[in-house]
Amino acid sequence: MPSAKAQIDLGNIDAVAAPCNDPLLLPERKLSQIEIERHWAKDRASLIICRDEKGTLVSYFKSLQSGFSSPGK
Secondary structure: OOOOOOOOOOOOOHHHHOOOOOOOOOOOOOOOHHHHHHHHHHHHHHHHHHHHHHHHHHHHHHHHHHHHOOOOO
C-alpha cells in the first residue's frame, strides 16, 4: 500500500505549462498579401501547437487525478 508520504513524480511540465507565444509583431510598413498570409499562418500554427500542448497537460492531470480517486466515489 502506498504511503501518504510517497513522492509523486508529476513529470516535466515546464514546457507545456509556459504561456503561449504572443502573436508575431508585424513590420511597420505596408505588407503585401503574401506577407500578411505568411504571418497569419505562423501565428495560427503557433496557437494550434500551444493548444495541443495545453490539452496534453490537462489530459495528463485528469488521468493523474482519476488515479488518486477512491473506487466508488
